[in-house]
Amino acid sequence: xxxxxxxxxxxxxxxxxxxxxxxxxxxxxxxxxxxxxxxxxxxxxxxxxxxxxxxxxxxxxxxxxxxxxxxxxxxxxxxxxxxxxxxxxxxxxxxxxxxxxxxxxxxxxxxxxxxxxxxxxxxxxxxxxxxxxxxxxxxxxxxxxxxxxxxxxxxxxxxxxxxxxxxxxxxxxxxxxxxxxxxxxxxxxxxxxxxxxxxxxxxxxxxxxxxxxxxxxxxxxxxxxxxxxxxxxxxxxxxxxxxxxxxxxxxxxxxxxxxxxxxxxxxxxxxxxxxxxxxxxxxxxxxxxxxxxxxxxxxxxxxxxxxxxxxxxxxxxxxxxxxxxxxxxxxxxxxxxxxxxxxxxxxxxxxxxxxxxxxxxxxxxxxxxxxxxxxxxxxxxxxxxxxxxxxxxxxxxxxxxxxxxxxxxxxxxxxxxxxxxxxxxxxxxxxxxxxxxxxxxxxxxxxxxxxxxxxxxxxxxxxxxxxxxxxxxxxxxxxxxxxxxxxxxxxxxxxxx
Numbered sequence: 001x002x003x004x005x006x007x008x009x010x011x012x013x014x015x016x017x018x019x020x021x022x023x024x025x026x027x028x029x030x031x032x033x034x035x036x037x038x039x040x041x042x043x044x045x046x047x048x049x050x051x052x053x054x055x056x057x058x059x060x061x062x063x064x065x066x067x068x069x070x071x072x073x074x075x076x077x078x079x080x081x082x083x084x085x086x087x088x089x090x091x092x093x094x095x096x097x098x099x100x101x102x103x104x105x106x107x108x109x110x111x112x113x114x115x116x117x118x119x120x121x122x123x124x125x126x127x128x129x130x131x132x133x134x135x136x137x138x139x140x141x142x143x144x145x146x147x148x149x150x151x152x153x154x155x156x157x158x159x160x161x162x163x164x165x166x167x168x169x170x171x172x173x174x175x176x177x178x179x180x181x182x183x184x185x186x187x188x189x190x191x192x193x194x195x196x197x198x199x200x201x202x203x204x205x206x207x208x209x210x211x212x213x214x215x216x217x218x219x220x221x222x223x224x225x226x227x228x229x230x231x232x233x234x235x236x237x238x239x240x241x242x243x244x245x246x247x248x249x250x251x252x253x254x255x256x257x258x259x260x261x262x263x264x265x266x267x268x269x270x271x272x273x274x275x276x277x278x279x280x281x282x283x284x285x286x287x288x289x290x291x292x293x294x295x296x297x298x299x300x301x302x303x304x305x306x307x308x309x310x311x312x313x314x315x316x317x318x319x320x321x322x323x324x325x326x327x328x329x330x331x332x333x334x335x336x337x338x339x340x341x342x343x344x345x346x347x348x349x350x351x352x353x354x355x356x357x358x359x360x361x362x363x364x365x366x367x368x369x370x371x372x373x374x375x376x377x378x379x380x381x382x383x384x385x386x387x388x389x390x391x392x393x394x395x396x397x398x399x400x401x402x403x404x405x406x407x408x409x410x411x412x413x414x415x416x417x418x419x420x421x422x423x424x425x426x427x428x429x430x431x432x433x434x435x436x437x438x439x440x441x442x443x444x445x446x447x448x449x450x451x452x453x454x455x456x457x458x459x460x461x462x463x464x465x466x467x468x469x470x471x472x473x474x475x476x477x478x479x480x481x482x483x484x485x486x487x488x489x490x491x492x493x494x495x496x497x
Contacts, residue, residue, distance in 0.1 A: 006110040007036040009102065009130070012459045013091050013117035014042055017373040021062065021137040021244045022115060028244070030062045032462070033469040036107060038064045042071070042094045066101065068094045083391065084183065085191050087117050088198070099124050110476040113209070116146075119201035131475060134202050135209045138372045140220040141400060142393045143210055144172045146199045147234040148471035149184075152344055161185055170230055171223025173403075178414055179395035203235040207271055207468065211242040211372065212459045216447070241465045243451045245376040248359035257300065257357065259451065260346045262445040264298055267364030267441075271357050271383075273302040274369040276389045282306040282332065284418055289334050291424025292345060297432045299345045300363070302352055306332055358383050362440070365431040370397040370407075381408070382448040384440035386427050388413065406444040408436070 008029055012022035019041055029035040032251065034191045071093040073086060077492045098121060102109060112125040125132035136143045148169050151158075159165045161184055166174035173489040183195050202208065214221060217240070223229040272292070274280070280288065285306040292299045330338065330347060338347060354374065357363060357383040366378045367386040375397055378385055385407040387398035399405035408427055410419040433438040 004473075004477060006032045006472055007038070007105075007107045008111040008113060008133075008472075010037060010039045010108040011044065011112065011114040011118045011121055012039065012041045013077075013087050013115050015087070017371045018115045018117070018137055019043075020246060020373050022113075022135065023065070024244045024246060025113070025135060025209070025241070027142075028241075028465065030471065033466070035469065037062070037107065038066070038105070039099065040066050040068055040098055042068045042090055068097050069073060082183070082191050084117075085194060088194050088322050091117050092120055095121060095124065099170065100126070102128055111472055116198065116202065119198055121207075122201065122204060122373050131206050131472060132204075133203045133207050133209060134236075135211070136202075137211050137244075138393055139397065139400065140212045140217040140238070141172060142372075142396055143176055143208065143234070143238070144169050144220055144224060144398070145181075145232055146195075147203055150196050150199050151233050157184070157187065169223075171226060172230070173222045174400065179399045181393065182391070186228070198474070199203060203233070205236045207237045207239055207342060208234065209239045209241050209468070212377065213241050213242050213245050214240055215428045215450045215460070216242075216455065218468060239464050239468050241461045241468075243371065243376045243380055243461075245380055246355045247380070248355050251412050257346065257348060257352050260361070261300070261357070261360045261362045264362035267362050268362075268432070269298045269300055269362045270295075270365040270367060270386075270432055271302075271363050272302050272367040273354065273374070274304075274388070274390060275371045275374055276351065278369045278371075279304060279307040279310065281308045283331065286334055287419060287421045288424060289337050290421035293337060293341055293426065294345075294421055294425035295428035295432075297428050298362075299341075299428075300348065300357065301345065302348050302350070303330065303333070304350050328384045343441065351415070355381075365428070365437070367428070370394040370401065372397055375401060378453075380451050382441070384431060384437060384444045386410075387430055388419075404443065404447070406447060 003490040008026075012019045012020050012024050021041060022041075026037040026039050029037050035195060048171050071090045073089050073093070104123065108128070109130060111131045111133065112121060113135050114121050114259070115135050119134065122132045126131075145167070146167070149167075152167070154263065160167045160175075160177060160180065163175040165174050168174050181190050181195075183189075186192060210221075212221070221238065221240055225231055260407065268294075272288075285303075290360050330349065334346070356378055358366065358377050363381075363383060365386065366374075366383045367388055368374050368378060370385075370387050370389045371392075371394060385401060386400055387407040387409040389398040398407065399411055402409045410423055410427065412423050413419040431440065453459050456462060
C-alpha cells in the first residue's frame, strides 16, 4: 500500500550559514522520512559559492530548489543599516514571490519551515492553512536568550548594558556582557525593535527545530522545556535535530588546495577562514598575517580584502568566478609575506569548499569566526579551534566552544578589539604543537563521536526528527502512516526506560 507523505516548504534567508542547514534538513526529510520538499532561497548574490551549493544539492534530484529573485534594498534602507536589518527587509520583500509560488504548486504544501529571519512568512502559512515551524540554525543557548530577552525589564537591561553585568537566563548559563549582542546596546533603534519583533514571532510557531543535540546542550534544552524556567517564554515545543551540517561526500582531489593538503603531514595545517562574509580591518589583517608567519606552522588561509568598521562587509558583496584585480594579487597582505611563507602556507582568495578541508587528514586546527555552521563542521570533523568571533551571535558561540574546552580565544581581541601578531603566533603554536592543543583535540574527538551517535538511526536527534515528522503526518492526514510507528515507539521507549 502506498504511503502518503506531506509536502514541506523550506525558506532560507541570505547567507550560507542559513542556506546550508536548510538544504541539509531538506535532504534528511526526503531521504530518511520520504517527504516531498521544496526549498526557496533568498540570496544576496549569484556568485559561484551559492550557485555551486544549489546546483550540487539539486543534482541528486532529492529537492526542488528555487531561487527567489534578488531583492534590491538600496532604495529601502540607508547604506549604514546593520546586517540584521538588511536581511529582515530582504525577507519581507520576498514574501509576494513566495506566496505566488505556493499558490501555483500542484501538490499543496502542508508545512512551512523558516529560519529565524523568515518568521514574517507565517502569515502565508496561515493563509494556506500550513503548519508553521522555525529552524534555529544556531544553538539552544541563542534560542534561550532570544526568546527570553523580551521578558527582561528595563532595570535588568540597564544592568547588563550599562553596568556590564551578566544577563541571567533561567536554567541556563548567564550571557556575559563581553559576549552580548551589539543590538542590545541601544533600545531606541529600529534594529532593536526588529530583533524583539522577531523574537516574539518565533514563539508563535507550532514548533522550533534547533541545530544542536541533547548531549551538547542538555542543560539549556532542559530549561527550554521546563514550565518553571523557559517554556512560558519560548512557548512552542523545541526539537534538537542537530548537528545538521555538510559532510565530506568524497575526497577532494585534482585542485590546488587538495593537492597542497595531500603533501602536508597529518594534522599539521591550521585552516583560517572567517566564513562566507566575514572581514577584518587592515590593521588586524596585517597582524594576522604576521602572526601566522611567526608561528612557523603550516597554514591554509582563505583571505578576502580588508574592510574597515564592518566585520560583515563581504556578506552583501557579489564576488564572481572571474573577479580579478588586486583580490587575486593579494596586494593588501604585508610586503613579502607570500614569498617568505611559500611552501609552508597557502593563501586562497575569497572562498573554497570548507567541509573537504576540515575533513582532510592534514588539517589539525581551525581559526574560525565561530559562525555556528562552521563550528559544527569543525566539531563533526574533530578539529579544535581558535575562536575569533566577528558579529551576531558568534561571541556566544565562541564562549560556549571555549567552555567546552575545544577552542582557545584571544584575550587581546576581547579587550582592545585587535589581537597582536605575538598573541596570534602563540595561540597557533599552542593549538598545533603543544599539550593544550592535544588536550583540545581529545575533547573534540569525543564531541565528534557524540554528534555521530545523535544523528545515527536510533540516536537522539534522529529519533526527535522521526517524532516530529510523525506528528506532521498525523496533523496533515489525521492518522499515522505505518512506516512512522516504529520510530515513534523507539523514541517513547528511549525516553521512558
